[in-house]
Amino acid sequence: MTLLYHAYEMTHAAVQPLRLQSDALRRFYRSAFNPVAYTPAGKAMAAACEVFENVTRRYRKPEWGIDETKIFGLPVKVEPEVVHSKLFCDLLHFKRDESAAGKRYDPKVLIVAPLSGHYATLLRGTVKAMLPEHDVYVTDWRDARVVPLMYGGFDLDDFIDYIIEFLQFIGPNTHVIGVCQPSVPVLAAVAAMAAADDPMQPASMTLMGGPIDTRRNPTVVNELAASRPLSWFEQSVIHMVPYPNPGVMRRVYPGFVQLSGFMTMNLERHMDAHADLFRHLIEGDCDSVEQHQKFYDEYLSVMDLTAEFYLQTVKTVFQDHALPEGRMMHRGEPVDCRKIRKTALMTVEGELDDICGLGQTEAAHDLCVNIPIDDHYHYVQPGVGHYGVFNGTRWRTEIQPRVREMIRTTDFKRRIQAKPARIIRRVDAAE
Template identity: 60%
Template sequence: MLYHLYELNQAALHPARATAEAYRLMWRNPLNPASRTALGRGAAAALELFERSTRRYRKPAWGIDTVEVDGREVGVVLRTVLSKPFCNLVHFERDLMGSRRRKDPKVLVVAPMAGHFATLLRGTVRDLLPDHDVYVTEWQDARFVPRAAGAFDLDVYIDYITEFLRAFEGDVHIMAVCQPTVPVFAAVSLMEAQKDRAVPRSMTLMAGPIDARQSPTAVNRFADGKPLSWFRQHVITQVPWPYPGMMRLVYPGFFQLSGFMGMNIDRHLTAHRDLFHNLIRGDGDSADKHREFYDEFLAVMDLTAEYYLQTIETVFLDYKLPKGEMRHRGTPVDPSKVKRVALMTVEGEKDDISGIGQTEAAQTLCSKLSDGLRAHHLQPGVGHYGVFNGSRFRSDILPEIRRFIRAHQRRKSALGRALSRVA
């Protein structure tokens, strides 16, 4: 019923949004003398603010068409190399004909499945591309996946990661950002326990809740303060007609967005007030930056109910992974089995979603991993998003990740050559 009411509200607002956009164009039209007056600029700014505040934002485009490699611009083409009902494995293929960089390390970036689309990592991918061959998991919006495709829970998520890793046959470095640190860590642990030869060369876990008991944030306290039944009763609803996923039980994206906005409501109100004033002043650069950020931030996707509830229970209520109680289809997830895969953990000093120590806990859980295969980086002065995006990521964090990946690219290659000689 909640989803139906939301859709009815969106439909009711559509004529008002269309009218607002039409009048905005009228007030902004250079042929209209009033467009150069304070009244005209104020009216256009108010109408744009209304339209943007009531709009439903769709999945953004990646917008990565070129990248600079070795001082020259090369084209980038997105290709889907594996397609699953709930996820596509996308390759950012660089046009490197004649370049010596064809041996760049392959990096599988596992995007968060926590309400936003994978394009939230646009900056991360763009910064990785000059020195890495990048693949990304592009998770699908559950409201567009028919019920006939079956269920998707944390176990299926781990299955997907395992299948994607096996497609690379061991020649890949995996990077998990935020939420996927838990399923990625679990998948690698299970593969190590099975002595799977397709384990990645290295694993980089960034700003994720491996052990949510460490430095609990407002997000952790909110989840921990309620029983699982509360989430099932209050935030799970059915996808309405006419979406392909009609009648699928989901945690709607608009609920997640409400939570994101509520955490920093003053900041968002100030940002929209500043947009209004920048539009009146004609500060197009500042207005464009606002639009770029909020076009991404306000675009959200639905999560399947079974995945959301299992994640809440496993990660935030029962802390099953750090307690040694997590299972995947009945098989224990034992991080102490990780011996071959190099591990790097990255945290932000001011992270208000995954507190300090939550990601680094993976280092303790990998009790049998040698010191030479470990690295940890705590970045001063950055919050959650700054761990994987922005100027501090480019200047301080990415160089550390690049060195870590290069070191273990060489290590495993040398080991493989040595084993070949022995054979």
């Protein structure tokens, strides 16, 4: 199980001398003092070295790069800060500068990022769109290969525990958004809190492109997960983290394995993109080069998942369909979505989603039968795939405004419902 990961690390080490040579050549052919740099051959050599550097370097965790937002058209500084830390996740709060915006009482929103290979920074566009009118928190998951084995494991039950703990930490009237894979643990966490009558139950939950019931319009990803026994996944994709990583000997689903699977699904498109990069570098098309770099800096930055979390998710969500079947358990207790009564539910799907087919997320409404009918919301965005559900132009202009409206409506209903109780108490006190 260790050999593939070792081969991956050794390949990176072996290619390092070539990278150094390539970097020296690139500098030589881009030097303003080199006459060859202005020739077609010189530009082609510099571009080839640049492409080689892109496809061979190790991509680290990207920066959030969010240091400002606009409130009523005025620029407001934003500072991401870790407000609560766990072994496998940090709770990030995007703190807005009150000296510029004034004291605001915007709805608190917890965005639960996917733990599926990419870093939470994949939701940069999601966060940016929510910041002007919401107090935003995000789960920033930690790469499993940097967590020492001595600290124990992390599975789906732990994921659910983290969500519950974060909601309790943020406080009452929080709105939670589960993006893609976390839709299942978010729904399970809210059900567990409802069963315990937890006063910190979220005011609303929004599930976006999540695999609540993968039997509905199954995709290629769903069919692969269902067609193989769990032992096949354990033998084929689970490996041990090699030395000198801090998590040495930890069993993980490596990010580079998952990334290779994603890239082979659209290999021709990725090859064309790098061919275009080569051409744009020669032409000096800086805008196109920058756009390419931004996308692939995020796309090629991957993290490892713990083996127990990955395998439990495959079995529970994609093979046993435990949640829609009513057989999902959390810490020995059944996950009963019928217990949810106080949390509004919104589901969002993309018409062209090839990861979570249409209807898979909407299935949550059939499970949460005791949520009042006017607290159910469902929206399908035409013309977008999986990524477009939470990022891009359609997210900013069409999806996010609907999520915002649902959150505001839910808060308004809660305030209206709370007023009669206060009036009655005053009358009783007077008597």
